[in-house]
Amino acid sequence: MSTLILNIKQLLQAHESNVTILKGEEMKTLSIIEDAYVYIDHDTIIEFGKMEDYRPIEADITIDAAGKIVLPSWCDSHSHIVYAGDRTSEFVDRINGLSYEEIANKGGGILNSAKVLQDTSEDELFEQSIKRLNELIAMGTGAVEIKTGYGLTVEAELKMLRVIKRIKQESLAVIIPTLLAAHAIPAEYKSKKQEYIKLIIEELIPKASQLNIVHYIDVFCEKGYFNLKETEAILAAAKAYNLQPKIHVNQFNILGGIALGVEYNALSVDHLEELNDKDIEALKGSNTIPVALPGCSYFLGIPYTKARDIIDAGLPLAIATDYNPGSAPSGNMNFIVSSACVKMKMTPEEAINAATINGAYAMGISNMYGSITRGKKANLLITKPMNHYSEIPYGFAHNPIEQVIINGQLLN
Ligand code: NIG
Ligand code: FE
Numbered sequence: 001m002s003t004l005i006l007n008i009k010q011l012l013q014a015h016e017s018n019v020t021i022l023k024g025e026e027m028k029t030l031s032i033i034e035d036a037y038v039y040i041d042h043d044t045i046i047e048f049g050k051m052e053d054y055r056p057i058e059a060d061i062t063i064d065a066a067g068k069i070v071l072p073s074w075c076d077s078h079s080h081i082v083y084a085g086d087r088t089s090e091f092v093d094r095i096n097g098l099s100y101e102e103i104a105n106k107g108g109g110i111l112n113s114a115k116v117l118q119d120t121s122e123d124e125l126f127e128q129s130i131k132r133l134n135e136l137i138a139m140g141t142g143a144v145e146i147k148t149g150y151g152l153t154v155e156a157e158l159k160m161l162r163v164i165k166r167i168k169q170e171s172l173a174v175i176i177p178t179l180l181a182a183h184a185i186p187a188e189y190k191s192k193k194q195e196y197i198k199l200i201i202e203e204l205i206p207k208a209s210q211l212n213i214v215h216y217i218d219v220f221c222e223k224g225y226f227n228l229k230e231t232e233a234i235l236a237a238a239k240a241y242n243l244q245p246k247i248h249v250n251q252f253n254i255l256g257g258i259a260l261g262v263e264y265n266a267l268s269v270d271h272l273e274e275l276n277d278k279d280i281e282a283l284k285g286s287n288t289i290p291v292a293l294p295g296c297s298y299f300l301g302i303p304y305t306k307a308r309d310i311i312d313a314g315l316p317l318a319i320a321t322d323y324n325p326g327s328a329p330s331g332n333m334n335f336i337v338s339s340a341c342v343k344m345k346m347t348p349e350e351a352i353n354a355a356t357i358n359g360a361y362a363m364g365i366s367n368m369y370g371s372i373t374r375g376k377k378a379n380l381l382i383t384k385p386m387n388h389y390s391e392i393p394y395g396f397a398h399n400p401i402e403q404v405i406i407n408g409q410l411l412n
Contacts (some may be wrong), residue, residue: 003040003410004059005070005382007051010389011036012071013356013371014048020366021289022357024314027350031371038070040378043408045253048372059337062409063403067385069392073142073350073406074333074381075359075370078270078291080324081114081136081149081178081188082129082163084120085174087325096105100300100327101224103254109371110184113325114152117160126163132323133171136331137411140401142368142379143174144331145246145320145363149183154204157181160213165213172406174379178246178364179208182226182234197230201237209241215364216267217243221257228255235264246362250274252302262286267303268318269364272305281314289362290315292354293322300327307344317352318358348390378408 011033030116039047039055047057089102090112103109117125130147136144140159146164151157161177168175181200188195208217221231235245245266249257249345254274259282270291272279284292292305310317319340323331333355340351360370368377383392391402404411 001042001061001408002059002062003061003405004040004057005063005065005410006054007064007066008070009039009065009070010034010038010069011038011048011372012069012352012389015371016170018373018376019357019371021316021361022353023316024380025313027311027317028347029354030349030352038372038380040405040408043377045372045374045376045378047374063382065382068402069217069383069386069389071381071389072168072356072370072372073379073404074139074140074355075363076145076331076333077145077268077318077329077359078135078199078293078322078325078361079144079156079319080149080322081132081144081331082125082146082148082160082167083117083150083358084125084128085113085325086329087112088127090326093173104224107187109180109326110150111187113150114156114186116186117150118153118156118163120160122163125159126166129163130167130170132331133173135165137173137404139154139332139334139399140335140381140404141331142404142406143176143360143363143365145176145178147178147180149218152181152184152186152216154199154207157204161211163213165211168213172409174309174365174369175372176216176365179205179214179217179243180219180220182219184220184225186409193388197233205238205241205243215242215244216246218246220248221252221255221260222248223255228257228260230256232260236262239264255278256283262288264378267364268322273303275306275309280309283315284313289318289358291318291320291362292340292344293320293328294323294343295328295330295336296338297343299329304343307340307346311346311350314362316358317354318362319354320359320362334392334400335397338393342396348393349392352389358407363376378405380405
């Protein structure tokens, strides 16, 4: 199957060489071709360029994209889309004045979702989760990281991993699984947290590795969850199984998780709603990318990650949804790009770079995804007609996407 897209008003993120990350100043430009075409064969981008250089090529499908923008699909590097049920009652509790922390202390929060997930069958969990994924794909997401962390028992965490594996097999989207067993302290381990950590280290990590699908380890490094020492113990144990860290740090408090992540060669450090100069220094010169999650700041009413400080320090930045039932129940990357501009003062160019190539980097897939480059996989978005790509973030909470190509297949 081959597809040709012609008369593209603006082709974004078109790179001759295989970029894999954009840092600091580099994030300020989107490599753009005005009046362009793209040719895709099977699942691969074969050719692209200016319409004036286009020479007729035979294709099974030809799309006239006159007046439309084409760019790589969104790369959502942080999600928790495998969960059961919802937490609408806690949402109302928060409206009535309780904080996220107060709800968690009452046994709500992550523990509430864990209880529901443990009682949900594997098939039902799969059905609920793939439905969410399909909604995200229709809104332009082509690659998603999915974390465990609502199981909190060996059996339920492995159930989540099997569901993620099945999603990976059945969806055209790229799925990157991450083991987040250290997401909260299960109720039965409340007064014996060290035993839960021991269970993760001695039983869960080895068993998860045997499933052969997971390459990343996550820990919620936060007051009331896992402290720095406990986070380190888990990262050290995971290292022996070749699991690279992608960790939750600095959401509510600064514990030193960023420097620890860098020390353990984390692929990404995520959240960073709280951030100090030491954290920024720790990231300089590292291979670890910071990831901001503006949907979580929006929904919980907590600070937005200081994107300007990060980018102006010459660092890269990715943005992702954090889609989960408690702190960010939306997986719409278009809204994330918009809120990065509106709330984090990122330019449209920076936000689009953060949501494509840098998101791909934060999942370890930027050699094959995240830009329009010959030889990369064909995960592309075609927008509705618009005058300029800045309309994508400008029209906040609109859906700017008209058509989606995933793994070379046109979905609508
Ligand atoms: O990334 N911070 C920890 N984990 C999720 C929230 C999980 C939940 O509330 O269910 C997050 O915000
Ligand atoms: Fe998260």
